[in-house]
Amino acid sequence: MEENEFDVVIVGGGHAGIEAAAVAARRGTRVALVNLTADSIGRMSCNPAIGGIGKGQLAREIDALGGLMGRIADHAGIQFRMLNTSKGRAVQSPRAQCDRDAYEKYAQQLISEIENITVVAGEVCDIEFNAQRQVTAVILSGQQRLTCQAAILTTGTFLEGVLHQGLENVEGGRVDEGASHPLGKTLRMLGVPVARLKTGTPPRIALDSVDLSVCDEQPGDDVPSPFSFVTGDLSEREQIKCWLTKTTARTQEIVRDNLDKTAMYAGRLEGKGPRYCPSIEDKVVRFADRDAHTIFLEPEAVGSNILYANGISTSLPADVQLEFVRTCIGLERAEILQAGYAVEYTHVAPRSLLPTLEYRDASGLYFAGQICGTSGYEEAAAQGLIAGLNAALAIQQQPSFILQRHQAYIGVLIDDLVVSDPSEPYRMFTSRAEHRLLLRQDNADLRLTPLAQELGISCELRDEIFAKRQRDLTAARAALTSKPYPLPVANSGARSLLDMCKQPKFIGWPAMFEMHPDLLELGVPLCDWQTIEADVLYAGYAIRQRAWVERGAERESMQIPEDFDYSTAQGLRSEARSCLPESRPATMGQAGRMPGVTPADLAILEIALVRWQRASKNLADV
Numbered sequence: 001m002e003e004n005e006f007d008v009v010i011v012g013g014g015h016a017g018i019e020a021a022a023v024a025a026r027r028g029t030r031v032a033l034v035n036l037t038a039d040s041i042g043r044m045s046c047n048p049a050i051g052g053i054g055k056g057q058l059a060r061e062i063d064a065l066g067g068l069m070g071r072i073a074d075h076a077g078i079q080f081r082m083l084n085t086s087k088g089r090a091v092q093s094p095r096a097q098c099d100r101d102a103y104e105k106y107a108q109q110l111i112s113e114i115e116n117i118t119v120v121a122g123e124v125c126d127i128e129f130n131a132q133r134q135v136t137a138v139i140l141s142g143q144q145r146l147t148c149q150a151a152i153l154t155t156g157t158f159l160e161g162v163l164h165q166g167l168e169n170v171e172g173g174r175v176d177e178g179a180s181h182p183l184g185k186t187l188r189m190l191g192v193p194v195a196r197l198k199t200g201t202p203p204r205i206a207l208d209s210v211d212l213s214v215c216d217e218q219p220g221d222d223v224p225s226p227f228s229f230v231t232g233d234l235s236e237r238e239q240i241k242c243w244l245t246k247t248t249a250r251t252q253e254i255v256r257d258n259l260d261k262t263a264m265y266a267g268r269l270e271g272k273g274p275r276y277c278p279s280i281e282d283k284v285v286r287f288a289d290r291d292a293h294t295i296f297l298e299p300e301a302v303g304s305n306i307l308y309a310n311g312i313s314t315s316l317p318a319d320v321q322l323e324f325v326r327t328c329i330g331l332e333r334a335e336i337l338q339a340g341y342a343v344e345y346t347h348v349a350p351r352s353l354l355p356t357l358e359y360r361d362a363s364g365l366y367f368a369g370q371i372c373g374t375s376g377y378e379e380a381a382a383q384g385l386i387a388g389l390n391a392a393l394a395i396q397q398q399p400s401f402i403l404q405r406h407q408a409y410i411g412v413l414i415d416d417l418v419v420s421d422p423s424e425p426y427r428m429f430t431s432r433a434e435h436r437l438l439l440r441q442d443n444a445d446l447r448l449t450p451l452a453q454e455l456g457i458s459c460e461l462r463d464e465i466f467a468k469r470q471r472d473l474t475a476a477r478a479a480l481t482s483k484p485y486p487l488p489v490a491n492s493g494a495r496s497l498l499d500m501c502k503q504p505k506f507i508g509w510p511a512m513f514e515m516h517p518d519l520l521e522l523g524v525p526l527c528d529w530q531t532i533e534a535d536v537l538y539a540g541y542a543i544r545q546r547a548w549v550e551r552g553a554e555r556e557s558m559q560i561p562e563d564f565d566y567s568t569a570q571g572l573r574s575e576a577r578s579c580l581p582e583s584r585p586a587t588m589g590q591a592g593r594m595p596g597v598t599p600a601d602l603a604i605l606e607i608a609l610v611r612w613q614r615a616s617k618n619l620a621d622v
């Protein structure tokens with residue numbers, strides 16, 4: 001058997017896999033990135049778009065920690081939009097429509113440029129462990145053995161994947177790509193809890209068959225906002241237009257009349273789909289009283305004839321898809337280039353993972369991405385980064401890296417995951433983050449890049465840009481503070497120009513620069529002025545939230561030992577008594593967020609934990 005030696009082997013080169021590989025290599029470990037084929041590394045399985053509400057924040061945080069996603073999206077972006085601009089800055093999220101091919105090609109290029117990564121094309125079929133259940137190697141079909149101390153499984157929708165269209169199904173991870181089977185057996189033999197989930201994709205429509213004159217145009221922003229803090233100005237980027245259209249009453253009728261022709265409604269699917277990204281079948285059933293549903297028609301590249309029909313994900317038979325698509329406004333003569341389908345796959349129960357994403361019951365085995373029960377590129381990439389970083393840190397015998405909920409959306413994502421047993425794919429929303437006023441997309445670098453620098457996963461360019469941003473913010477803030485408030489109000493003497501940002505109807509930066517042209521002379525980019533504006537606007541909330549975090553931090557981060565005996569916590573309600581030992585939360589914070597655990601349970605648990613700690617200390621002293 002051919003044998004090669006690595007420190008970390010990443011199984012799967014999707015969005016989780018490439019971030020895991022990049023960060024582990026940047027930490028200096030020797031990485032093998034194994035993917036079914038080399039040319040599908042970084043492929044966008046579904047919509048070629050990065051970001052969106054909540055997801056845009058994740059993408060910015062991944063970038064602030066030195067990840068690849070933001071740079072790839074900026075390179076491949078063909079339409080950039082800042083979403084939620086009518087709402088507060090805290091919930092504004094960037095989104096970019098990308099050129100699908102350019103995205104994967106650039107991902108492959110960046111991976112090839114990172115030292116310490118060896119790309120291996122092939123299927124991982126098995127994982128070897130020693131007697132202490134420590135990973136020692138992964139085995140590829142064709143008898144190749146890669147020795148390693150850590151394996152990170154990021155198999156996406158491929159593990160035992162089945163594609164459904166109508167009542168027909170074929171094995172596969174996504175269209176025209178085979179499924180991966182043997183690893184499922186390995187996981188079951190190891191005792192890893194697994195279950196099934198499903199997701200789906202809409203039909204792709206020929207642009208030249210659509211009557212765009214009756215659709216609403218959706219252009220990109222005049223000034224595109226990049227995802228990456230190291231990307232320069234994108235204002236010269238050629239941007240495409242997208243379009244909006246709608247289903248009609250006839251569409252609903254056709255879908256409703258054919259529900260029994262889908263595997264889901266015919267009861268042939270085990271896995272549940274994402275509630276927040278429903279198929280047109282689910283929409284018609286769940287929102288029966290709605291007259292119409294919006295469809296976003298999004299080109300897959302500049303000059304491409306392929307339109308991604310966002311909003312009508314479906315697994316109806318291909319002929320029914322064509323029939324209902326042609327009842328939508330502007331799509332009366334539409335040609336379908338690729339029919340929609342659903343994919344059902346095996347995932348692991350994320351509650352069996354530690355917050356480092358290492359499996360609790362075997363050392364060196366990590367999971368990240370869709371295999372952990374999430375949906376979406378950004379959620380996958382964020383987990384890949386955390387798993388890759390922690391695998392490298394563990395090998396280097398360094399403390400693990402865990403982000404708290406008040407530090408990052410990534411912290412919220414992983415904290416939510418490791419206590420959950422998802423009955424549907426998990427996706428990020430701003431509403432999941434209780435500290436969202438602190439976790440803005442514009443301050444992701446200020447929150448996280450210093451941590452990346454400490455961990456040695458930043459780079460020279462990022463460090464330089466970050467230092468300049470800090471200097472600019474200081475200079476801009478000083479300039480605003482030194483100028484008196486310009487309006488004749490009673491207590492204006494004590495107020496400065498900085499207070500203008502607090503006004504409910506802030507006049508905006510162009511008007512500010514017109515009134516005070518010397519501000520422009522500082523050469524500070526607009527995004528820095530906007531960060532200051534948001535900081536000032538949310539200063540009151542930030543103080544309150546920080547105080548809350550500090551007060552709660554002590555309890556929140558109180559560790560619950562892996563071997564803690566919950567029966568010593570006398571008085572727990574029966575629900576808490578059954579779910580706590582099963583999920584084994586790592587901290588009191590996690591325990592408190594579990595459904596079924598009340599504040600009263602937490603108080604009992606805290607007392608029992610203090611007693612347990614005292615008893616353990618006494619034992620150690622003996």
Ligand SMILES: Cc1cc2nc3c(=O)[nH]c(=O)nc-3n(C[C@H](O)[C@H](O)[C@H](O)COP(=O)(O)OP(=O)(O)OC[C@H]3O[C@@H](n4cnc5c(N)ncnc54)[C@H](O)[C@@H]3O)c2cc1C
Nearest residue numbers: 012014015016036045046124156158180200369370376380
């Ligand atoms: C049909 C479909 C519809 C989707 N719809 C949506 C949606 O509506 N919204 C949304 O946010 N997300 C959607 N997604 C999900 C999105 O594509 C994923 O969340 C994201 O790609 C997950 O990233 P990942 O890295 O976990 O896995 P993937 O991107 O799936 O990558 C997995 C990689 O692992 C490799 N691999 C698998 N098994 C092995 C093995 N044994 N050995 C070696 N390599 C292996 C594969 O070659 C693949 O490159 C959809 C995905 C599909 C397939």
